[in-house]
Amino acid sequence: MDVEDKAAAESGETVVVALPIAGLRGTLGEAGVRLVAMLCWRVLCAVRRDFGETRPLYLAGAMLTRTQPPGDSTPKPDAYSYGVAHVDRANMSSYDYSAVLYLNTQGRGFAGGDFVFVDEHEDEVVEPRAGRCVLFTSGFEHLHRVAKVTRGSRFVLASWYTLNPSAGELLRPAEYAIGDHVAPPPSAEDEAALRARLDTLVAQAGGTLQDLEALVSGHG
Ligand SMILES: O=C(O)CCC(=O)C(=O)O
Ligand SMILES: [Fe+2]
Structure with missing residues (x-):
């Protein structure tokens, strides 16, 4: 299991790192794994x-x-700062597509924290909004960074996709899909258990995750 807590001195702290996705099990439980897998x-x-x-x-x-x-x-020695412009594929060569799904909204749960595509001539700024998902190819064509969060807590589900079968895991829609309704969403108990865990995580950080519920039920 590869669940780690990380902190970043500059732009913030990463609460959960899951790679593979099953690594979330230790922190969020079975319902958490299913929920994140469905979102992915x-x-x-x-x-x-x-x-x-x-x-x-x-x-x-x-x-x-x-x-x-x-x-x-509290910054930790293995801190990683999104404030620094970076290329996702430089971090992991197998990444082909990057996705950043915002779980709360700038101006409500937090201030600052713009997502910025860095450009020689003019940067392109994306304002985080619950349910908004930024998709981009992971190479050098998409240098990006996160502006400093000045208040509150900014929540994100970042995910990466690869064409290389040995560098990723297959998501099984029969178990996870909600968008295509291949299978029913997780049980009410699963979702309730997950919400309780997420709420605990989020409450510690002073935010709410109501918007995630809408996402999960397909109305996001
Ligand atoms: O949180 C964000 O908006 C982007 C995070 C990011 O760039 C990354 O995880 O590689
Ligand atoms: Fe990134």
């Missing part, structure tokens, strides 16, 4: 649709992150 499945479908990608795609990683203002969390 919906993101994967969006990647296929938006990029016209017809080849099989595998989930290469997923991270549930909480970013807080500098100083609100």
